[in-house]
Amino acid sequence: MEKLVVKGGKRLCGEVTISGAKNAAVAIIPAAILVDGTCIIENIPAIKDVTVICSILEELGAKVEFLDKYTVKIDSSSVNKYTAPYEHVRKMRASYYLLGALLGRIKKADVALPGGCNFGSRPIDQHLKGFKALGAAIDDCAEETGAIYAETEGLIGTNVYLDVVSVGATINVMLAATLARGTTIIENVAKEPHIVDVANFLNAMGANIKGAGTDVIKIHGVEKLHGGTYSIIPDQIEAGTFMVAAAATGGDILVKNVIPKHMDSVSAKLVETGAKVLEFDDSIRVIGSGTIKPVNIKTLPYPGFPTDMQPQFVSLLAASSGTSTVTESVWESRFQYVDELLRMGADITISGRRAIIRGTGLSGTQVRATDLRGGAGMVIAGLMAKGETVITDIQYIDRGYENMEEKFRKLGADIKRIDD
Ligand code: UD1
Numbered sequence: 094m095e096k097l098v099v100k101g102g103k104r105l106c107g108e109v110t111i112s113g114a115k116n117a118a119v120a121i122i123p124a125a126i127l128v129d130g131t132c133i134i135e136n137i138p139a140i141k142d143v144t145v146i147c148s149i150l151e152e153l154g155a156k157v158e159f160l161d162k163y164t165v166k167i168d169s170s171s172v173n174k175y176t177a178p179y180e181h182v183r184k185m186r187a188s189y190y191l192l193g194a195l196l197g198r199i200k201k202a203d204v205a206l207p208g209g210c211n212f213g214s215r216p217i218d219q220h221l222k223g224f225k226a227l228g229a230a231i232d233d234c235a236e237e238t239g240a241i242y243a244e245t246e247g248l249i250g251t252n253v254y255l256d257v258v259s260v261g262a263t264i265n266v267m268l269a270a271t272l273a274r275g276t277t278i279i280e281n282v283a284k285e286p287h288i289v290d291v292a293n294f295l296n297a298m299g300a301n302i303k304g305a306g307t308d309v310i311k312i313h314g315v316e317k318l319h320g321g322t323y324s325i326i327p328d329q330i331e332a333g334t335f336m337v338a339a340a341a342t343g344g345d346i347l348v349k350n351v352i353p354k355h356m357d358s359v360s361a362k363l364v365e366t367g368a369k370v371l372e373f374d375d376s377i378r379v380i381g382s383g384t385i386k387p388v389n390i391k392t393l394p395y396p397g398f399p400t401d402m403q404p405q406f407v408s409l410l411a412a413s414s415g416t417s418t419v420t421e422s423v424w425e426s427r428f429q430y431v432d433e434l435l436r437m438g439a440d441i442t443i444s445g446r447r448a449i450i451r452g453t454g455l456s457g458t459q460v461r462a463t464d465l466r467g468g469a470g471m472v473i474a475g476l477m478a479k480g481e482t483v484i485t486d487i488q489y490i491d492r493g494y495e496n497m498e499e500k501f502r503k504l505g506a507d508i509k510r511i512d513d
Pocket of ligand 1: 262
């Protein structure tokens with residue numbers, strides 16, 4: 094089993110280049126199923142979730158070829174299967190995008206229920222509501238067997254109002270509606286940057302989607318999509334993780350290949366903690382002040398503060414000079430990693446969806462990554478802690494961060510991966 098060993102206390106300085114966005118890649122790769130031709134997708138992050146979704150596409154009959162580490166060529170013209178087996182699907186949450194893409198392209202989908210990180214109940218009722226509205230029949234019994242079976246004679250555009258602002262449902266219904274007959278209007282949609290990226294990808298391949306990034310998305314169905322080349326946006330959460338690392342270690346990091354606008358809520362909170370944040374065209378420099386001021390945070394859908402940055406900030410605030418509160422309003426249960434921080438000497442009380450964090454010193458010990466971003470939080474804590482922190486279960490971190498320890502090492506961190 095691989096572990097990360099971090100010796101804390103080093104000031105991180107230098108430049109880091111951010112990879113392509115995980116949450117865009119895991120949606121755009123299945124979206125390629127809708128394309129009747131070959132698409133070339135650039136700036137793909139070299140992470141586990143990408144490997145998994147690419148192998149699922151191959152099993153469905155697509156030809157998937159990496160032209161280099163970050164560029165994948167996908168030819169979906171031979172996709173002829175519609176069953177995504179549990180062995181693959183359980184490894185990643187975003188496999189639910191296969192439902193929308195397969196329904197749209199071959200009118201049938203049999204996809205096992207998703208795995209990924211456990212933040213309490215993670216329903217997909219809004220995805221299914223959208224598919225039903227578009228004219229798909231969903232087999233409820235299949236839900237009991239751990240898979241969703243959906244089929245349609247042909248999807249027909251309609252109005253869909255999402256009861257919950259959901260990233261996954263917004264993208265999934267958009268995928269299904271791309272090749273539907275007529276116009277689909279999805280209301281109360283999520284506005285995350287990767288939703289805009291998926292819409293831009295589909296439009297570049299011939300789709301007619303307007304409004305992504307606003308509350309309402311309008312999709313005029315087209316008969317087919319053609320091939321093309323598309324480059325994925327930089328990863329907002331990876332960028333945020335390195336920005337927090339600069340503040341956490343009193344360092345000075347230039348985070349390159351970012352879209353500063355996507356980072357607004359994170360930058361604003363870092364400034365409140367006392368860090369200096371300088372924005373350039375496609376990079377952000379964060380200079381830590383050495384003292385971390387306490388702040389209050391509430392996670393919200395974009396453009397609010399991202400839930401996927403919550404653990405990294407809680408780790409940062411665990412070493413602040415006062416008391417902070419962090420309220421999680423997206424996921425019902427996303428504080429599992431806090432137990433690990435307590436073992437490092439943090440003083441945190443959880444009350445429902447709120448963490449009350451009294452700043453204290455952290456000391457290294459053995460902790461585990463409870464999930465992907467919780468794992469990133471452990472690395473931030475390890476970088477700040479006195480002594481050595483050993484992080485186990487790092488397969489979660491590998492799902493979504495490309496070469497995390499190597500990037501940190503180049504910034505001066507004392508971090509290594511060991512294999513027991
Ligand atoms: C995506 C991200 C994840 C991030 C989350 C919120 C990917 C692959 N993952 O997850 O990293 O934490 O957005 O920014 O992009 N909900 C329902 N019914 C549904 C769908 C969702 O009630 O049908 C609820 C969820 O339980 C949750 C909230 O809506 O409380 C937001 O979930 P959603 O935006 O769908 O998250 P994901 O797309 O799964």
